[in-house]
Amino acid sequence: MKADPPNNPPQDMRWDENDPVWRLLGRSPRPEPDAWFTARTLARCRREGRGLQAGLNSLAGLARMWRWALGCGLAFSMALALVVTQIHSEKANKQKNVQEAFEILASIDTDSDSSHSSSSWQDSSL
Amino acid sequence: MKDRFRDKDLARALAGDSDTHDKALMVRIAGGDEEALGDLIEKHQGAVYGTIAKMLGDAVEAQDLAQQVFVRVYRAAGSYRATAQFKTWMFTIVRNLVFNEHRRRSRALLVSLHPPENDPGYSGGSASLDLPDLANKTPDETLLQREMLRKIDEAILALPEQQRLAIVLRRYDEFSYEQIAEILKTSVPATKSLLFRARETLREALRDYLEAENGKDSR
Numbered sequence: 001m002k003a004d005p006p007n008n009p010p011q012d013m014r015w016d017e018n019d020p021v022w023r024l025l026g027r028s029p030r031p032e033p034d035a036w037f038t039a040r041t042l043a044r045c046r047r048e049g050r051g052l053q054a055g056l057n058s059l060a061g062l063a064r065m066w067r068w069a070l071g072c073g074l075a076f077s078m079a080l081a082l083v084v085t086q087i088h089s090e091k092a093n094k095q096k097n098v099q100e101a102f103e104i105l106a107s108i109d110t111d112s113d114s115s116h117s118s119s120s121w122q123d124s125s126l
Numbered sequence: 127m128k129d130r131f132r133d134k135d136l137a138r139a140l141a142g143d144s145d146t147h148d149k150a151l152m153v154r155i156a157g158g159d160e161e162a163l164g165d166l167i168e169k170h171q172g173a174v175y176g177t178i179a180k181m182l183g184d185a186v187e188a189q190d191l192a193q194q195v196f197v198r199v200y201r202a203a204g205s206y207r208a209t210a211q212f213k214t215w216m217f218t219i220v221r222n223l224v225f226n227e228h229r230r231r232s233r234a235l236l237v238s239l240h241p242p243e244n245d246p247g248y249s250g251g252s253a254s255l256d257l258p259d260l261a262n263k264t265p266d267e268t269l270l271q272r273e274m275l276r277k278i279d280e281a282i283l284a285l286p287e288q289q290r291l292a293i294v295l296r297r298y299d300e301f302s303y304e305q306i307a308e309i310l311k312t313s314v315p316a317t318k319s320l321l322f323r324a325r326e327t328l329r330e331a332l333r334d335y336l337e338a339e340n341g342k343d344s345r
Contacts, residue, residue, distance in 0.1 A: 020336050021329050022297065028278040030176030030298040031185060033192065037175065038167045041193045045163060045200040 148212035155203040167196050170213070173299050174220060180294045181224045183283045191223050198223075210308065217301075217309045221291060228287050274335055281331035288312075289324035296321055 016022045148169075154162035174195050179188035198219050206215075282290060288310060295301040295309065307317040329336065 016296070019325065020339060021325050021332065024332055024335060024339065025278060025282070025293075025297050025328070028275045028282075030172070031179040031188070033171050033175040033189065037171050037189070037192070038164060041167050041171070041196045042160065042164055044193050045197050046160075048197050049200045 145211050145213065149208045152199075152203050152206050152208070152212065155200060156206065163196075163200055166199070170216065171196075173213075174216070176298060177217070177220060177291075177294050178224060180279075180282060180298060181287075181290060182227065183279060187227070191220075191227060194223055195219050211305065214301075214305050214308050217295070217299075217305075218311075221309050224291065225287060277335065278332065281328050284331065285324050285327060289320050289327070292317060292320045293324040293328070 148166065151162045151166045155166065171192065175188055175192040178191045178195075179185055182188055182191070195216065199216060282293065285293065292306055292310060295306050296303075301309070303314050303317050303321075306321075307314045310317060310320070312320075
């Protein structure tokens with residue numbers, strides 16, 4: 001049997017069936033999976049699919065409740081911002097207080113410097 | 127002639143029914159129905175595993191890749207949109223996995239599809255194809271038959287991957303040119319050309335056997 005030229009390929013299945021190459025290929029059958037293939041594949045799907053499926057489901061669930069998620073997200077970020085500002089201002093206040101305390105101490109020190117020179121333990125007359 | 131048209135219509139209708147059934151199974155799988163997944167695997171395992179085995183020439187590797195195909199189908203069930211035929215879509219996954227595997231293997235692979243009989247990963251061919259009846263043959267004939275099967279598989283494995291997939295899909299899975307073109311992401315004329323070149327290469331590689339067959343036919 002002569003094959004069709006490449007620029008005029010066959011249009012229908014009958015060309016295949018009449019081709020000796022086609023018949024010869026049929027002698028070598030397509031391998032079949034063993035009897036436990038389905039069970040093993042199901043187990044693998046369960047094992048490998050579940051983790052991903054759960055993740056996707058939770059994401060999908062979150063996507064479905066986007067209004068709630070957005071509201072919660074906004075509330076959470078506002079609360080976080082408040083807490084951060086509060087901590088920041090408290091820290092600044094504390095720093096201010098410490099600075100004031102230092103200034104007071106410094107002023108006390110300079111006051112006491114004059115008394116130091118006349119303190120009794122430094123008095124050489126004793 | 128009229129009967130031929132009727133047969134074609136019937137085949138088309140059955141294929142349509144089968145596709146509708148597959149899509150219904152996918153909807154059930156998306157809803158978490160494992161029984162539907164089992165049905166889908168049962169229905170397509172022969173085609174998926176057989177195609178991969180023919181493409182790779184390795185029963186164990188074929189088993190693993192075929193399982194991966196179904197895992198991907200299972201994972202994609204939620205996002206699956208029935209725009210194309212289910213089988214075509216599934217074989218696009220087969221194509222991607224097989225071609226990736228080829229890329230992974232840097233060395234040329236010419237392993238026989240007919241491993242020793244005690245290989246647990248290989249259960250032989252299906253009875254539906256015109257299998258040679260090895261039981262009723264003399265040891266010499268059996269040996270020659272095995273040799274021929276090995277040569278056929280080697281000839282298929284020696285084809286470039288696109289041609290090989292096209293020929294396997296056409297010969298063993300009876301896909302249409304349009305479906306093969308969709309799976310290979312190419313045009314219908316390009317698919318026909320691929321098939322033509324594959325056939326010519328196989329004709330040349332298996333010339334001795336073809337001549338022997340012709341001799342038998344003419345006797």
